[in-house]
Amino acid sequence: MISSRLPLSALLACVSTVACAAGFTMKDDIAGRECASLLAARDGSIQWVVPSSDERALDRWCAAVGEPVIRQSRTRSAKSPRGNDSIRIVSWNVSLGGGEVVPLLEELGVSCTGTDRDQRDVVLLAQEAVRRSDALPWMNGNVRHQRRLDGHPVRSPQMDILDAADRCDLHLVYVPGSRNGGEQDGPPEDVGNAILSTLPLSDPFAVEMPKEASRRVAAGATIRGHGGEGIRVVSVHFNTWPGPWKLLRTGNSSRVRQALALIEALEVVARGSEHQIPIVAGGDLNTWSVSEGALKQLRAYFSSSPEWHGQPTRKSFPTDHLLLRLPSGGASLSADLALVDYGRLDETFNSDHHPVTAWMTWTAVYD
Amino acid sequence: MTFRSKSTSLALAALTVLAARPSVAQERDGSPFAAGGTAVLAAYSGAVLGLLGGVTPCAQVTAPATCSRVWVMSGGAVAGVSGLFVGSGDSEAAGRIGTSAAIGFGIGAATGAVLKPLVHHFGWPDVLALGLVGGAIGAAPRGAGLGLGAGVVVGSAAWALIPGVAFDDAVAISLMGLAVGGLSEWVIRAADARTGPSATVPLASLRF
Numbered sequence: 001m002i003s004s005r006l007p008l009s010a011l012l013a014c015v016s017t018v019a020c021a022a023g024f025t026m027k028d029d030i031a032g033r034e035c036a037s038l039l040a041a042r043d044g045s046i047q048w049v050v051p052s053s054d055e056r057a058l059d060r061w062c063a064a065v066g067e068p069v070i071r072q073s074r075t076r077s078a079k080s081p082r083g084n085d086s087i088r089i090v091s092w093n094v095s096l097g098g099g100e101v102v103p104l105l106e107e108l109g110v111s112c113t114g115t116d117r118d119q120r121d122v123v124l125l126a127q128e129a130v131r132r133s134d135a136l137p138w139m140n141g142n143v144r145h146q147r148r149l150d151g152h153p154v155r156s157p158q159m160d161i162l163d164a165a166d167r168c169d170l171h172l173v174y175v176p177g178s179r180n181g182g183e184q185d186g187p188p189e190d191v192g193n194a195i196l197s198t199l200p201l202s203d204p205f206a207v208e209m210p211k212e213a214s215r216r217v218a219a220g221a222t223i224r225g226h227g228g229e230g231i232r233v234v235s236v237h238f239n240t241w242p243g244p245w246k247l248l249r250t251g252n253s254s255r256v257r258q259a260l261a262l263i264e265a266l267e268v269v270a271r272g273s274e275h276q277i278p279i280v281a282g283g284d285l286n287t288w289s290v291s292e293g294a295l296k297q298l299r300a301y302f303s304s305s306p307e308w309h310g311q312p313t314r315k316s317f318p319t320d321h322l323l324l325r326l327p328s329g330g331a332s333l334s335a336d337l338a339l340v341d342y343g344r345l346d347e348t349f350n351s352d353h354h355p356v357t358a359w360m361t362w363t364a365v366y367d
Numbered sequence: 368m369t370f371r372s373k374s375t376s377l378a379l380a381a382l383t384v385l386a387a388r389p390s391v392a393q394e395r396d397g398s399p400f401a402a403g404g405t406a407v408l409a410a411y412s413g414a415v416l417g418l419l420g421g422v423t424p425c426a427q428v429t430a431p432a433t434c435s436r437v438w439v440m441s442g443g444a445v446a447g448v449s450g451l452f453v454g455s456g457d458s459e460a461a462g463r464i465g466t467s468a469a470i471g472f473g474i475g476a477a478t479g480a481v482l483k484p485l486v487h488h489f490g491w492p493d494v495l496a497l498g499l500v501g502g503a504i505g506a507a508p509r510g511a512g513l514g515l516g517a518g519v520v521v522g523s524a525a526w527a528l529i530p531g532v533a534f535d536d537a538v539a540i541s542l543m544g545l546a547v548g549g550l551s552e553w554v555i556r557a558a559d560a561r562t563g564p565s566a567t568v569p570l571a572s573l574r575f
Contacts (some may be wrong), residue, residue: 009407126541137402144487144488145487146487146488147485147486147487159446198561210378212469212486213488214487243486243488243489243490243491243492243493243496244479244493244496244500245492245493245495245496246493246498247496248415248496248500249421250420250431250432250498251418251425251431251433251434251435251436252421252422252425252426252431252435253425253430253431253432253437255426255433256429256430256431288426288534288535288538289427289535290531292426292427293425293426293427293428293429293430296429297429300429316533317534347524
């Protein structure tokens with residue numbers, strides 16, 4: 001009897017180890033959190049949506065980064081989109097500042113010289129954006145940071161995302177996820193997600209992902225015209241691999257957990273909105289294939305998403321995606337968007353990822 | 368992708384030749400204690416091998432944790448039952464396999480300790496996890512090693528030669544090879560424990 005019970009107990013122990021990965025819910029309540037970057041939310045400048053698990057581990061990563069940055073353009077003001085106005089939304093991993101952001105923006109029709117008018121409105125959802133600043137916190141022994149990574153290829157002069165936004169005088173939301181390198185690794189810098197836009201960005205929000213490996217935080221905002229219409233955009237970067245312990249505990253569900261966290265967080269953000277508006281999410285999801293469960297989950301929520309364009313965006317992997325969710329049941333006081341084109345740019349602009357772009361037009365305008 | 372089922376078949380086909388038999392004479396006087404100990408070790412080994420085998424297939428579904436549990440249960444059950452037979456027929460099996468698992472644990476944990484300062488999100492739990500994986504493989508080293516080797520060869524060839532086979536398919540084949548190979552070793556041990564060493568000539572044999 002003992003001999004038959006023992007293996008059953010061992011098996012149940014193994015299964016429960018896999019089964020007992022910490023569950024979480026997403027909440028816009030940062031009570032109990034300690035890091036200064038999060039506490040910026042207390043003045044209402046940015047809405048944080050955070051997971052209910054792993055708070056202490058996330059705080060150790062968070063303590064090493066600076067505060068989010070929200071900047072308005074000096075010269076580009078709010079304007080109402082008109083029927084048939086077009087907007088190009090681009091998702092691009094800028095490879096730790098190695099990607100040539102300004103040439104890409106100019107290629108897309110953004111005027112960065114200050115003399116020409118933009119040919120079209122552009123929103124860039126950037127991942128692995130780098131911010132360099134002497135104002136980043138001093139790191140004591142208890143905080144966590146990623147090993148210093150210098151982008152791809154190293155020969156490229158690395159562009160600070162704040163400098164890129166300044167050069168083209170764009171509206172900017174930047175939310176750091178982790179520190180890039182320790183105190184001895186050169187100028188202090190953190191790395192995160194950003195939104196650069198020719199259209200004003202309002203209601204910025206940040207979604208801290210459940211901790212699977214290094215800390216990841218999605219950056220979001222709403223593009224809003226005078227009539228109240230708008231699009232919610234979010235730039236997101238999922239982890240590539242969890243650590244072995246997390247893999248055992250979650251049964252390799254890291255990216256699905258992050259996808260579910262993003263969906264739940266967007267619902268939390270939408271609760272504060274009066275109207276349903278379209279949502280465009282773009283990011284480096286680090287998917288190995290287009291049939292990954294995380295992408296399936298996201299496509300179920302972003303049900304208006306275009307089919308995959310069929311081309312890999314990082315080496316042979318389809319890592320980068322743009323996803324679209326249009327409100328159901330009419331669009332009362334919200335903008336209707338029509339997708340005209342979706343695809344990958346052939347040039348990488350010195351990043352190790354191709355940008356993916358969606359060209360959309362406004363089909364309804366409400367004044 | 369339909370290839371995934373093909374890859375499973377390929378991995379299984381490749382591993383049917385891995386009839387690595389016990390190469391030492393066994394004492395055929397098992398005890399309930401030996402049977403229980405071997406079965407515990409086998410259930411743990413099979414569960415972890417099952418988890419590894421399911422890593423890539425389970426990434427394709429919307430509930431990967433549930434999928435992984437099925438692989439863990441299946442691997443653990445197959446190996447656990449096999450372990451019962453092995454321990455029932457050979458009172459020294461638990462000690463011998465336990466030693467091998469301990470060596471595997473040490474190798475895994477040492478690898479984790481080396482990686483810890485190099486991988487920024489590695490912590491001590493990850494070192495322990497690599498030790499646990501090493502222990503599971505160490506409990507069935509010949510089958511797991513040969514299965515992984517066969518999986519890597521078949522997966523790499525398929526990736527290189529067959530259009531539509533992606534890198535994750537190659538990884539899936541390799542990890543399935545590892546899992547099927549390790550579990551095959553448990554099943555073969557159990558069969559040998561019940562019937563005595565088979566007369567088939569192994570095509571390959573590795574000693575650890």
